[in-house]
Amino acid sequence: MIDLQENHQIIKNKVLRTFAKGGVHPPENKLSAGAGIVDMPVSGTLVIPLSQHLGVPSKPVVERGQEVKTGELIAKSEGFVSANIHSPASGKVQKIDKALDSSGYKRDVIIIQTSGDEWIDTIDRSGELQKNISKSREEILQKINEAGIVGMGGATFPSHVKLTVPRGKIATHLIINGVECEPYLTSDHALMMSKARELMVGIQILKKALDVDTAIVGIENNKPDAIDHLTQIAKGYSGIKVVALKVKYPQGGEKQLIKALINREVPAGGLPIDVGTVVHNVGTTFAVYEAIQKNKPLIERIITVTGKDIKNPSNFRVRIGTPVAELIEEVGGLPENAGKILSGGPMMGKALNDLNIPVTKGTSGITVLPESEAKRKKTEPCIRCSRCVSVCPMNLEPYLLMSYAQNDMFEQLEKRHVMDCIECGSCSFICPSSRPLLDYIRLGKSNVGKIIRSRK
Amino acid sequence: MSKFLTVSPSPHIFAGSAINKLMTGVVIALLPAFVVSVVFYGTGAIIVTLLSVLFCVLFEYLIQKFILNTEVRVNDGSAVVTGVLLAFNLPSNLPWWIIMTGALVAIGIGKMTFGGLGNNPFNPALVGRVFLLISFPVQMTTYPVPAGFDTGYADAVTGATPLSIIKEGLSNNMTIPELMKEVPGYWELFIGKLGGSLGEIAGAALILGLIYMLIRKIITWHIPVSIIVTIVLFTGILWQIDPRTNADPLFHLLTGGILLGAIFMATDYVTSPMTYLGMIIYGVGIGLITVIIRVFGSYPEGVSFAILIMNGFVPVINRYIKPKRFGEEVKNG
Numbered sequence: 001m002i003d004l005q006e007n008h009q010i011i012k013n014k015v016l017r018t019f020a021k022g023g024v025h026p027p028e029n030k031l032s033a034g035a036g037i038v039d040m041p042v043s044g045t046l047v048i049p050l051s052q053h054l055g056v057p058s059k060p061v062v063e064r065g066q067e068v069k070t071g072e073l074i075a076k077s078e079g080f081v082s083a084n085i086h087s088p089a090s091g092k093v094q095k096i097d098k099a100l101d102s103s104g105y106k107r108d109v110i111i112i113q114t115s116g117d118e119w120i121d122t123i124d125r126s127g128e129l130q131k132n133i134s135k136s137r138e139e140i141l142q143k144i145n146e147a148g149i150v151g152m153g154g155a156t157f158p159s160h161v162k163l164t165v166p167r168g169k170i171a172t173h174l175i176i177n178g179v180e181c182e183p184y185l186t187s188d189h190a191l192m193m194s195k196a197r198e199l200m201v202g203i204q205i206l207k208k209a210l211d212v213d214t215a216i217v218g219i220e221n222n223k224p225d226a227i228d229h230l231t232q233i234a235k236g237y238s239g240i241k242v243v244a245l246k247v248k249y250p251q252g253g254e255k256q257l258i259k260a261l262i263n264r265e266v267p268a269g270g271l272p273i274d275v276g277t278v279v280h281n282v283g284t285t286f287a288v289y290e291a292i293q294k295n296k297p298l299i300e301r302i303i304t305v306t307g308k309d310i311k312n313p314s315n316f317r318v319r320i321g322t323p324v325a326e327l328i329e330e331v332g333g334l335p336e337n338a339g340k341i342l343s344g345g346p347m348m349g350k351a352l353n354d355l356n357i358p359v360t361k362g363t364s365g366i367t368v369l370p371e372s373e374a375k376r377k378k379t380e381p382c383i384r385c386s387r388c389v390s391v392c393p394m395n396l397e398p399y400l401l402m403s404y405a406q407n408d409m410f411e412q413l414e415k416r417h418v419m420d421c422i423e424c425g426s427c428s429f430i431c432p433s434s435r436p437l438l439d440y441i442r443l444g445k446s447n448v449g450k451i452i453r454s455r456k
Numbered sequence: 457m458s459k460f461l462t463v464s465p466s467p468h469i470f471a472g473s474a475i476n477k478l479m480t481g482v483v484i485a486l487l488p489a490f491v492v493s494v495v496f497y498g499t500g501a502i503i504v505t506l507l508s509v510l511f512c513v514l515f516e517y518l519i520q521k522f523i524l525n526t527e528v529r530v531n532d533g534s535a536v537v538t539g540v541l542l543a544f545n546l547p548s549n550l551p552w553w554i555i556m557t558g559a560l561v562a563i564g565i566g567k568m569t570f571g572g573l574g575n576n577p578f579n580p581a582l583v584g585r586v587f588l589l590i591s592f593p594v595q596m597t598t599y600p601v602p603a604g605f606d607t608g609y610a611d612a613v614t615g616a617t618p619l620s621i622i623k624e625g626l627s628n629n630m631t632i633p634e635l636m637k638e639v640p641g642y643w644e645l646f647i648g649k650l651g652g653s654l655g656e657i658a659g660a661a662l663i664l665g666l667i668y669m670l671i672r673k674i675i676t677w678h679i680p681v682s683i684i685v686t687i688v689l690f691t692g693i694l695w696q697i698d699p700r701t702n703a704d705p706l707f708h709l710l711t712g713g714i715l716l717g718a719i720f721m722a723t724d725y726v727t728s729p730m731t732y733l734g735m736i737i738y739g740v741g742i743g744l745i746t747v748i749i750r751v752f753g754s755y756p757e758g759v760s761f762a763i764l765i766m767n768g769f770v771p772v773i774n775r776y777i778k779p780k781r782f783g784e785e786v787k788n789g
Contacts, residue, residue: 399730429469
């Protein structure tokens with residue numbers, strides 16, 4: 001373990017921890033770093049997807065025409081792996097319909113015509129820091145579940161599930177993910193700079209929920225201000241360590257981060273808890289603070305809106321359900337040369353096919369790429385340069401998986417561990433022949449996944 | 457929305473590497489050795505290199521366009537690299553029609569019969585060279601002596617290479633210390649003042665090329681270092697056992713095609729293994745076979761054959777040497 005003094009030395013000496021094998025270093029382009037967080041005005045119409053999390057979609061508990069207040073439950077969790085959804089603003093339920101979301105498909109949504117911004121009165125809206133954690137472990141878990149909190153780094157896995165340690169396993173380490181290795185995005189960075197104290201309390205809550213003594217916050221070294229700031233603030237709290245990490249993508253991946261921080265390898269096919277670890281993103285940690293200390297459900301989040309030709313790349317606090325178009329208007333409008341709009345960053349983000357798609361609990365940013373970067377280059381033959389093998393952080397052989405997937409060789413795909421792929425895209429990123437490695441690997445994963453499920 | 461948006465799966469940005477950029481990098485890395493060979497061998501070096509590149513590109517173009525009827529992709533630069541590498545393995549006074557034959561075999565048989573770039577199991581330049589070596593043994597082993605820049609193409613004075621002087625002498629029961637007086641000194645070997653194929657002579661220039669390719673991350677250290685270390689260790693042991701019949705490691709390293717082979721021929725992407733461990737095994741294999749041929753075989757030189765033999769093992773290496781996947785062996789502490 002690293003103490004704070006030593007930590008500072010490490011930053012100075014640039015001998016930084018990182019994960020052992022693979023990874024790439026795309027241009028960082030953190031254009032909105034240091035831009036602070038701006039409150040985005042409440043949109044006239046909010047479109048709230050019922051499936052904003054991994055797991056079963058939520059079930060609406062409101063009807064068409066019903067008046068709702070900000071923070072009121074509008075859709076209920078359907079089972080253990082699912083999440084509640086609350087109204088991000090006050091207004092009237094216009095309809096329960098289908099609309100495009102970032103998956104590119106039309107899916108169930110609740111559309112709310114907003115008026116005013118009248119919050120339910122149980123939510124503490126003051127900016128005052130609530131340090132004292134009065135709730136018990138069980139109450140914390142229940143409240144996190146009720147508040148509809150999901151992993152806000154992008155995976156959107158319901159947080160209460162992650163915090164419920166399965167029988168026979170023990171959590172020994174809590175890791176807080178402030179890595180933000182995805183190029184362009186700065187929402188976590190902005191949050192760490194402006195809500196450090198709240199994050200510390202959030203970490204204490206998570207520690208209590210997991211019954212662990214220490215938490216480690218991992219931050220990449222391209223955010224020295226956040227490392228310094230959190231290190232300073234952490235001195236006032238027991239058992240929180242801030243560790244600077246070398247900049248390397250995909251360090252924000254759970255398995256890579258655990259390897260980098262505590263040198264443990266999550267077994268293939270396993271979960272972080274198999275090595276006694278639970279990882280939460282800083283955004284999630286802040287949402288936990290707000291849920292437990294302020295009684296506030298997850299109805300808004302920090303989103304970076306950025307791009308090389310965007311006039312004012314910014315970080316906004318945005319209500320869930322706000323259309324992407326309004327966010328882009330707010331930063332100066334869509335540039336002439338816009339060619340691709342991403343939900344998320346350029347390495348793992350999803351390309352949007354419509355600007356009316358709403359932001360959800362998992363939207364960490366909107367990145368606008370110019371036309372010149374929007375199209376892929378022509379695919380050339382594989383020259384077996386082995387770059388894809390050397391950058392794969394899961395130590396797979398992407399070139400081989402691609403050719404198996406092209407030829408429907410499912411048995412070979414499974415044998416060569418296609419299911420281990422975390423879809424970070426390092427292989428496609430590095431390929432000198434512009435081969436669509438990850439596209440085919442995804443196809444292979446989906447087919448092999450079906451085969452594995454059919455065996456059960 | 458009037459704007460047309462591109463939709464595709466992630467990732468959305470790319471490192472910007474490309475085959476022709478990598479090939480250009482290799483050609484740049486080969487330049488110092490080319491300059492040295494021009495300095496010592498004169499116009500012959502220029503003519504042989506130009507002809508070899510020209511024929512390789514031409515044959516690739518003709519085969520793609522008229523025989524295979526596929527997309528013509530000579531501008532990826534791989535035929536240029538094959539051409540330069542083939543030339544570097546030839547004497548600088550080789551007649552043009554032999555060069556043409558070599559280029560036809562290299563590109564036609566070595567590369568295009570297997571489906572072109574990326575599919576050939578054997579290094580095309582070496583296929584061409586070995587074909588010529590077997591078919592035209594006299595012309596292929598009559599090397600001009602390094603007489604200087606003003607040497608002409610056809611009228612060069614020829615002589616034996618240091619390796620063949622040693623091989624010849626040893627079979628006449630001479631000892632290494634005696635033979636060492638007849639071959640150039642280490643400094644001359646290092647700067648390239650010796651007889652040999654036009655690109656293999658300049659140790660210093662080839663190492664410069666290696667450093668350039670490592671810095672530009674065109675290749676990794678695994679293959680060249682494992683070949684060189686294996687050869688130094690193996691010849692070192694033999695030399696320790698009997699210095700009267702075995703040349704020292706440095707002499708081996710600086711003569712013949714070891715550096716050219718280790719740095720530029722064995723590292724050919726298409727015909728070398730995909731994992732670092734596989735690359736090391738492949739490199740060690742090349743080193744061992746080279747020394748076995750040189751010391752125990754009848755050829756004075758063995759790198760070309762060693763690389764081709766190990767090329768043949770690459771599919772096996774790729775099949776059995778797999779990267780250890782993340783989380784396969786769990787050690788937690």
